[in-house]
Amino acid sequence: MSAKVWLVGAGPGDPELLTLKAVRALGEAEVVLIDDLVNHALLEHCPRARVVHVGKRGGCRSTPQDFIHRLMLRYSRQGKCVVRLKGGDPCIFGRGGEEAQWLRARGVAVELVNGITAGLAGATRCDIPLTLRGVARGVTLVTAHTQDDSSLNWQALAQSGTTLVIYMGVAKLADIREQLLKGGLAAKTPVAMIENASLPEQRECRCTLEAMHDAALHFQLQSPAILVIGKVAAAANIEDAPENLLVQLA
Incomplete structure (x- = not known):
């Protein structure tokens, strides 16, 4: 799973709604970029990962999307397994599609993992x-x-x-x-x-x-x-x- 970006849906908040595939990706992660609305209880599944907070929330100060793109690119080019942990499902109002396109255009392997919206x-x-x-x-x-x-x-x-x-x-x-x-x-x-x-x-x-x-x-x-x-x-x-x-x- 090295040198890859996983765009993982964390679900709506209840930790028990996380998928088994998401748990596996988190367990292998070396870097986790976590969204603002993700339940922090999920971080127990990635005990060896560096956790980077990249909050994005309507009406609040947010991490610029371009900065998030470049963080994922930088860590993946360092040969690290990167998980971008998003609330809900990454492809339902989660910018998962545009992030995947941006990374793949730069030669980065990407896999999307669904979450419950x-x-x-x-x-x-x-x-x-x-x-x-x-x-x-x-x-x-x-x-x-x-x-x-x-x-x-x-x-x-x-x-x-x-x-x-x-x-x-x-x-x-x-x-x-x-x-x-x-x-x-x-x-x-x-x-x-x-x-x-x-x-x-x-x-x-x-x-x-x-x-x-x-x-x-x-x-x-x-x-x-x-x-x-x-x-x-x-x-x-x-x-x-x-x-x-x-x-x-x-």
């Missing part, structure tokens, strides 16, 4: 199935934060018929609500706002789309949090028969 883990912890036969035919993962501040096609999202899972949306709740209502999504559409997905301090707030912004203020919702928008967000628990849930949500 917060949208899935948080919803499951709340007994919300993101897809459910007869209720939700699919799921769409989007981020409300874009590098160039461009707007999503909210009308298409509102009319997709899928469960919407929105990352990095806490600061834009009022705009998300307005755009989805304008796009045709029903005001009474169920919403679950989930803070600190999978961690012991996870909190959830259930409401409707029209009440989402006011409910978040009352709940004092804070980042990191994900939004689950769609009929499945009203599920009491995953053990409900699909037929009963469909009647309940109709």
Whole structure:
């Protein structure tokens, strides 16, 4: 595993959700570049590695991406096994794709290791199935934060018929609500706002789309949090028969 960069998904926070492949990569690592939201309990799997903190978090001072690129390149060219440890999954809003491309263009061997993404883990912890036969035919993962501040096609999202899972949306709740209502999504559409997905301090707030912004203020919702928008967000628990849930949500 020497002279290689592993882009590893650390999962949403619960240490038990780490994959066996991720544990193996950490055990062989000589250098670990760790993101800000990664649970530090995972570092027990890499006792011999040098740990470098390269925090990146919305609204806070962050390590420049170019600096992270060059750190990975430098250590790999020293013949070291490097793990870039990212929250969630490296290829779901984690810049894993662009980091892999940048390194491979410079002759560095790269392997991506999946992690469980917060949208899935948080919803499951709340007994919300993101897809459910007869209720939700699919799921769409989007981020409300874009590098160039461009707007999503909210009308298409509102009319997709899928469960919407929105990352990095806490600061834009009022705009998300307005755009989805304008796009045709029903005001009474169920919403679950989930803070600190999978961690012991996870909190959830259930409401409707029209009440989402006011409910978040009352709940004092804070980042990191994900939004689950769609009929499945009203599920009491995953053990409900699909037929009963469909009647309940109709």
